[in-house]
Amino acid sequence: MNSNSSRRQFLQVGSAAAGGLMAAKTILLDPRPLGAAQKAASGKKLRFAIIGIGMEGSGVLGTAITLPNVECVGAADLYDGRHTLAREITGNQSLPVTRRYQELLDRKDIDCILAAVPDHWHKRVVVDSCNAGKDIYCEKPMSHTASEGFEMVDAAKKNSRIVQIGAQRVSSALCAKARELYHEGAIGEVENVELTLGRNDPTGAWEYPPPPDLSPQNLDWDTWLNDAPKIPFNPERFARWRCWKEYGTGVGGDLMVHLISGMQVTLGWNEPPRSASALGGIFRWKDGRNMPDIHVVLFDYHGVPVYVRLGLGTESPESARYMGPKGILDTGEFDLRHSRQKGVDTSPSYYTSSYPQKMRDEYVKQWHEEHDVPPGQEPIGSDTVYRGNDWDDLRPHLFNFFQAVRTRKPVVEDAVFGNHAAVACHMANESYFRKKTVYWDQATRSIVT
Ligand SMILES: NC(=O)c1ccc[n+]([C@@H]2O[C@H](COP(=O)([O-])OP(=O)(O)OC[C@H]3O[C@@H](n4cnc5c(N)ncnc54)[C@H](O)[C@@H]3O)[C@@H](O)[C@H]2O)c1
Numbered sequence: 001m002n003s004n005s006s007r008r009q010f011l012q013v014g015s016a017a018a019g020g021l022m023a024a025k026t027i028l029l030d031p032r033p034l035g036a037a038q039k040a041a042s043g044k045k046l047r048f049a050i051i052g053i054g055m056e057g058s059g060v061l062g063t064a065i066t067l068p069n070v071e072c073v074g075a076a077d078l079y080d081g082r083h084t085l086a087r088e089i090t091g092n093q094s095l096p097v098t099r100r101y102q103e104l105l106d107r108k109d110i111d112c113i114l115a116a117v118p119d120h121w122h123k124r125v126v127v128d129s130c131n132a133g134k135d136i137y138c139e140k141p142m143s144h145t146a147s148e149g150f151e152m153v154d155a156a157k158k159n160s161r162i163v164q165i166g167a168q169r170v171s172s173a174l175c176a177k178a179r180e181l182y183h184e185g186a187i188g189e190v191e192n193v194e195l196t197l198g199r200n201d202p203t204g205a206w207e208y209p210p211p212p213d214l215s216p217q218n219l220d221w222d223t224w225l226n227d228a229p230k231i232p233f234n235p236e237r238f239a240r241w242r243c244w245k246e247y248g249t250g251v252g253g254d255l256m257v258h259l260i261s262g263m264q265v266t267l268g269w270n271e272p273p274r275s276a277s278a279l280g281g282i283f284r285w286k287d288g289r290n291m292p293d294i295h296v297v298l299f300d301y302h303g304v305p306v307y308v309r310l311g312l313g314t315e316s317p318e319s320a321r322y323m324g325p326k327g328i329l330d331t332g333e334f335d336l337r338h339s340r341q342k343g344v345d346t347s348p349s350y351y352t353s354s355y356p357q358k359m360r361d362e363y364v365k366q367w368h369e370e371h372d373v374p375p376g377q378e379p380i381g382s383d384t385v386y387r388g389n390d391w392d393d394l395r396p397h398l399f400n401f402f403q404a405v406r407t408r409k410p411v412v413e414d415a416v417f418g419n420h421a422a423v424a425c426h427m428a429n430e431s432y433f434r435k436k437t438v439y440w441d442q443a444t445r446s447i448v449t
Contacts, residue, residue: 024337029173029388046402049074049104050114051125053082053089055208056139057116060166062089063394064114070402073110076101080218081211099220101125105132112405115139120226120247123148126163130155135162137401140261141253142418146426149419150445156415162404164411165418167261168397174388178266178322178331186338187324190267193306194323195259198316205285205293205312206242210235243289245429250291251310252425259308259320261413261421262331262391266322270416272423272440273299273306278431284313297428308428336386
């Protein structure tokens with residue numbers, strides 16, 4: 001395929017769908033995540049610094065430096081091993097590194113910040129960056145509590161800063177295609193949504209191996225705890241912080257936030273849910289965690305039910321299904337299936353088996369007279385599958401951020417958007433812990449029962 005070819009390329013028609021009964025045509029979305037857009041990165045070279053070079057930050061940093069016209073000029077982490085890692089990733093043995101991110105915020109030669117710190121640090125890092133005049137890309141979920149999110153929105157607004165939250169799929173070609181199809185009326189008005197995801201392995205359940213050399217000598221443990229209760233140095237808490245509500249936001253904030261963010265983009269929704277009712281528990285990973293490993297939630301989004309199933313006990317595909325009277329949009333990491341439905345009877349109603357013979361025969365005859373299409377004009381039921389670049393690819397989303405920093409045009413996932421997605425996660429957690437339905441109260445900007 002030639003690099004100048006159009007964004008969407010028709011590759012293949014007529015591959016069989018599951019079961020072989022339904023024909024599906026397959027369309028390949030441009031596999032290059034950025035395509036020609038990369039050329040737009042002209043103008044000022046951006047100098048960025050990164051805060052948090054752990055599991056995600058190492059990927060964010062490694063990806064960011066592959067983008068055009070940007071340069072990493074500093075890195076902060078509370079664990080010294082990650083200073084070494086930042087230098088390894090950038091290939092710059094003299095990259096300035098520090099335990100104190102405030103030093104990076106004070107530097108006038110730094111244009112913007114990328115942050116991949118645990119959830120309980122997001123608010124402070126974002127508010128401090130905005131107050132220091134720095135634009136910031138901060139990992140999802142935006143906040144650790146609902147109230148924090150509003151402080152972050154206010155800080156971005158007050159300082160006119162670009163804030164991009166890092167649920168990267170919102171910048172993917174797959175989400176863009178789903179949004180386009182939905183707004184063209186592909187399924188009609190959405191009537192319900194199903195968001196699902198399941199894992200079944202220790203790493204998927206966050207039982208990460210702490211770095212073997214980790215110690216209070218090479219990690220500033222007290223600072224790492226931030227506002228969480230003070231406890232003695234604990235390597236498991238450092239590596240597996242997602243398991244505890246004191247630092248993380250559970251499967252809701254870790255995983256569901258991606259599905260909710262994708263839903264917001266696809267359907268054009270930008271609001272918190274009205275209510276959330278959750279059930280769940282710790283079924284499998286009884287390792288001392290306090291966050292559930294099974295979490296099922298029913299949200300009310302202005303009357304539309306959104307059902308969510310998240311589990312760490314059984315592997316199942318990650319999928320967001322949007323259903324309406326004209327069919328289904330089923331989105332996954334690499335593809336999007338559009339299944340069309342007519343919503344009409346295709347044969348005489350089976351209810352007429354309850355009619356006496358003569359009445360049934362007359363009904364069936366009349367039905368065929370009124371509904372049969374001429375031979376050769378029968379509609380062929382057909383699905384369309386769009387295949388695209390991995391919706392978890394960080395490049396398009398980071399690129400969108402850097403472009404916004406250059407142009408001052410809005411990002412795709414600003415603080416208001418990120419806050420709405422995060423509030424849904426907090427409502428799911430509140431409902432689980434309070435064991436009752438919780439509601440969003442816009443007047444007090446808080447979760448109530
Ligand atoms: N977008 C995605 O697909 C994705 C994937 C994984 C994680 N994440 C998000 O990325 C964030 C980080 O997750 P992770 O798995 O990389 O965690 P991690 O524990 O592996 O890394 C976090 C790093 O931040 C450092 N840190 C903590 N507080 C700091 C501070 N005040 N100053 C400087 N450094 C500090 C820690 O020392 C650690 O090295 C989380 O919010 C997580 O939800 C996003």
